[in-house]
Amino acid sequence: MNKVIEQTFSVPFRYPVCFTTRLFDTQNPLLADVMRGEKIPKAFFVIDQGVSEAHPRLIGAIHRYAAAHQGAFVLAADPLVVPSGEQCKNDQASFQQVLDATNDYGIDRHSYIIAIGGGALLDMVGFAAAIAHRGIRHIRIPTTVLSQNDSGVGVKNGINAYGKKNYLGTFAPPSAVINDLTFLETLEDRDWRSGISEAIKVALIKDASFFQWIVANAKALAARDMAVMTDLVVRCAEMHMEHIAGKDPFETGSSRPLDFGHWAAHKLEHLTDYRVRHGEAVAIGIALDSTYSYLKGMLTAAELQQIIQVIRDLGFELYVPELSGEVLLQGLQEFREHLGGRLTIMLLEKIGLGVEVHAMDTELIQEAATRLKTFQMEGQNVSS
Missing domain, CATH: 3.40.50.1970 (Rossmann fold)
Known part of the structure; x- marks a missing residue:
């Protein structure tokens, strides 16, 4: 029976x-x-x-x-x-x-x-x-x-x-x-700064006007303006709460849009023995995946320049040596395993609009890392 x-x-x-x-x-x-x-x-x-x-x-x-x-x-x-x-x-x-x-x-x-x-x-x-x-x-x-x-x-x-x-x-x-x-x-300056990367992340994939607000207030944020930081914290928390209330709060699927920039960030934290803090790693991960989006023809050079510049203005590094090399790429597989199912990575179609992809070109990832190293060392324009 x-x-x-x-x-x-x-x-x-x-x-x-x-x-x-x-x-x-x-x-x-x-x-x-x-x-x-x-x-x-x-x-x-x-x-x-x-x-x-x-x-x-x-x-x-x-x-x-x-x-x-x-x-x-x-x-x-x-x-x-x-x-x-x-x-x-x-x-x-x-x-x-x-x-x-x-x-x-x-x-x-x-x-x-x-x-x-x-x-x-x-x-x-x-x-x-x-x-x-x-x-x-x-x-x-x-x-x-x-x-x-x-x-x-x-x-x-x-x-x-x-x-x-x-x-x-x-x-x-x-x-x-x-x-x-x-x-x-x-807070130490590093911890004050680190949380801003998560606001950049959610703004880039969901709200272009919030991203432009961060750009306009980057210097005030870096200077520890408490009133401006309060506005950022409240708005960012609201956006995260709105997302959690959506269709998959317990992440039963393979999509995790709020982890834009995080596949590399999680691996970088481990590779640096957590010398690089989470928010700092997220800033680098955002820079990496934004540069990758540009190399794929999704973002314009002007959009990438604005993203890179605001990360710089807030005092973040764009590159650490652990970003280069094959070991970082293991983070893609670990990210897929953590979610289950097929690989799902959030990239940028434009500022304020994220798009999910299910495959990443490893050579292009390495090219993006190389470009970040150049941006870090020379402060060079992204389209150069």
Whole structure:
């Protein structure tokens, strides 16, 4: 006998992305209101070490905030501070510490794990929260431009494994994302700049007017104009949220348009032992795929010149030695494997309009890399 019983159901996901300043001021009710419910939940904070060092009063402020809002939540334990950046995703010790805490402090599915830090820490903590008890509620408090305008507002979590970026992970939406713009004030210039590359990316494939706004405000952004950066973060986050609400939020297909420039970026991060940070690698990846689009006859020389120039104006490198050579090309296969199905790469038909292709000419990729090396060394016009 053959018998099939089919089950179909849908689960709605809803979460707010909030913008505020001085989140842990006891007079700011936002975080407490996010957690407030019929029962008083436990909250466990995991903090990026770099954030803790830049804000030495943060842990004390969290304790004071919890004391002032006892009717909304209670601290499960003292906050856990873990290493910054990709280290917390490469070395599974930090990941294990978060899992251990869920067991040690009785953090259950009605509790909250709250991550404060950059995109790497949010990815790692989100993955731990997603698999402990099959899902503990998770609140993200991004502290970098890149995490506030891009990675922190999405539904992806993960850690690196087998020498590959985000090899282990889940799709698990947070309960809330709270962007405290005050954290951006203490960023190093590299981290301030890095997140802008994700705004360039989404503008190039979706919104030409937003790209022209970035071009017009590049010098102000590079000079750390906070008002301009706030506008960029909010607009970029909105565009990412709009995309996530589209037809494939959990990436069941082979298309991932928001990863324009990322196939090379992910490989460059690994090849440089993460000396090149994610946003910096994305800027190079955007430059590479834009140059490739030009060599394929898709972009005009004037369009490519504008893309290259804004990347320069923001202070990004266009080329690192690891961009040349056969090893980088392995990133194409790894990108395909990560998505499953056939290779799908986003290129540019024009500024503001991305187009997907399913094959890449490796010789043309190498030619694009060679041109970027020349642009970097000589500042030469792209059509020369």
